[in-house]
Amino acid sequence: MEVKSNNITVERTKRSKIDQVDFDNLSFGSVFADHMLVCDYKNGEWGAPSVVPYQPIELEPSAKIFHYGQSIFEGMKAYKDDQGGVWLFRPEENQKRLNISAKRLAMPELPKEIFMEGLATLLQVDQEWIPQTKGSSLYIRPFMFASGNGFHASPADAYKFIIACAPSGPYFSGKVKVLIEERYSRAANGGVGFAKAGGNYAAQFYPTQLAVQKGYNQVIWTDDNTHEYIEEAGAMNIFVRINDTLITAPTNDRILDGITRKSILDIAADEGIETEVRKITVAEVINAAKDGSLKEMFGAGTAAVVSPISAFGYKEVDYNLPELDQSYAALLKKRITDIQYNRGDDKFGWRYRVL
Amino acid sequence: MEVKSNNITVERTKRSKIDQVDFDNLSFGSVFADHMLVCDYKNGEWGAPSVVPYQPIELEPSAKIFHYGQSIFEGMKAYKDDQGGVWLFRPEENQKRLNISAKRLAMPELPKEIFMEGLATLLQVDQEWIPQTKGSSLYIRPFMFASGNGFHASPADAYKFIIACAPSGPYFSGKVKVLIEERYSRAANGGVGFAKAGGNYAAQFYPTQLAVQKGYNQVIWTDDNTHEYIEEAGAMNIFVRINDTLITAPTNDRILDGITRKSILDIAADEGIETEVRKITVAEVINAAKDGSLKEMFGAGTAAVVSPISAFGYKEVDYNLPELDQSYAALLKKRITDIQYNRGDDKFGWRYRVL
Structure with missing residues (x-):
């Protein structure tokens, strides 16, 4: 277990799936990188974010995400240049917009440093997953959803923020x-x-x-x-x-x-x-x-x-x-x-x- | 394992939680009965429904429910009369409406017999959970959501239908x-x-x-x-x-x-x-x-x-x-x-x- 800046712990996968991926023939958003960032909100506050192996999420059947659609997301991309440099495009705009969405959906706003440092840490860990093929990039999906339970139609008391990534080709094929x-x-x-x-x-x-x-x-x-x-x-x-x-x-x-x-x-x-x-x-x-x-x-x-x-x-x-x-x-x-x-x-x- | 009509298998819980519930002081939709009905849709068809212990659901982080809000539900109640008889109110209306919702959300319609027989089987198994206190009933939550994976904004290729129940008091307290x-x-x-x-x-x-x-x-x-x-x-x-x-x-x-x-x-x-x-x-x-x-x-x-x-x-x-x-x-x-x-x-x- 490594500890990064802002106390982001990193647990690396023991079995990378990267060898199974054909980076020259990527569709959009259908294969997923080895790791994800996870951060949980409960008792009125965000916990410590961590990078963990991409893995299933366990939720109660009464988790409000299943019933009341309390979910928001962002879409971003990481780009690799010819020298292997890794770039984002206006990421702070996504961070701001996530919180605009959160407010309208009665969800907790996410502190900027969790978003920005979490993203940087995740991309460092999964940098090999950023395609260099022309027209491809690592599609990044930050999302937040209601993990708190109950059949009462009201905001949840717990949320999960995750960033997961998918090396991707173009969204549309053709005209x-x-x-x-x-x-x-x-x-x-x-x-x-x-x-x-x-x-x-x-x-x-x-x-x-x-x-x-x-x-x-x-x-x-x-x-x-x-x-x-x-x-x-x-x-x-x-x-x-x-x-x-x-x-x-x-x-x-x-x-x-x-x-x-x-x-x-x-x-x-x-x-x-x-x-x-x-x-x-x-x-x-x-x-x-x-x-x-x-x-x-x-x-x-x-x-x-x-x-x-x-x-x-x-x-x-x-x-x-x-x-x-x-x-x-x-x-x-x-x-x-x-x-x-x-x-x-x-x-x-x-x-x-x-x- | 019992097998009911329509091949609904029943796996009973080994640890009922019913003794932990105060049936005289029920809030709305916050404690959940011992069992649930589960039925999965994949490869273009619904599988066999089963009644299983109420338990967490495992989903990939890329499951479309987290990203695209593909979820629908119904709300019903089971009522127990003074003689212990168990009743529903116009359940076929809920069954029809679930499929009206499914169509609009580009989700597969659920066969009527899975809904009706699944519900009957579940209520038989969890009949002790139906309150007899005045003003209380067993709130029934049939719901369906996108369990299929992908970051492409399009309908999922797999869905989960669940019926879970919560013994409940009134939705509003007071005026x-x-x-x-x-x-x-x-x-x-x-x-x-x-x-x-x-x-x-x-x-x-x-x-x-x-x-x-x-x-x-x-x-x-x-x-x-x-x-x-x-x-x-x-x-x-x-x-x-x-x-x-x-x-x-x-x-x-x-x-x-x-x-x-x-x-x-x-x-x-x-x-x-x-x-x-x-x-x-x-x-x-x-x-x-x-x-x-x-x-x-x-x-x-x-x-x-x-x-x-x-x-x-x-x-x-x-x-x-x-x-x-x-x-x-x-x-x-x-x-x-x-x-x-x-x-x-x-x-x-x-x-x-x-x-």
């Missing part, structure tokens, strides 16, 4: 075709759509399955009241390029304040691209598709990075997007991944060295 | 004071509010905490678009009596189709009470409170049974409800509990004998 939703909704005004709450994701699965059956990959959610405004795509925020202007919806209590989203806005402005953060109507997008001024649509998120949309469907009609030689999506993806993988200038100070 | 919500919301149009999805409950905890800090027990949710219409209270549907008319909101995709709610409507009609199922505005309730025509408000649900509301708050003003000698709430609560505990006539055929 992304989306359906603009007319009937179902992701989030309510005054609800939890801005939080990375577990329940937000389960609510999207059925409408997404219906879209997949029609040949789409993802749903673009619209506001639940009128279905006239474009919001986000669940796993990514949405950008629309009309003529040479790049537009995305403002964040609100229904839309996740995506870290990739706001980074893209800053990079675009830095590139001299005109950006607008404003409400986008479905009608405006349809009209732009019809008159040829709709040049691009893409999704942006930690898992999705920058994912160009090749076509969208709305009211049983498909609209194809042009294939551009020099797209904003390609330019912005290169800029952001060059920062992430330590291949380019980091003028915004977003890169965070771990090792 | 219930509610706050009509003006800012936060429980459910979106086109969302999952009609389902008993875990995430619906976590989303209510923080606004409810804010209300509790102001001295209220529960929040009455209003529509997320205008906050002008009364919807439900999260743990119960809401009834309003104006003059001699009993009114409740129609169910829709934001409001749970409560079994107690619809039973109350039938009993009220049978009692010759005029009932209306229609939208109720907050303004109408405030005006009725001011002119004295608001006679009663109460909540109705399996856990809450019929819970009279003594006062409600709205925009920083509290409105007290009169104390009536012969309230609809008292009448309807007596009628429904007389059916449930086999004390009265069951003209609707709602009672279901288990033992």
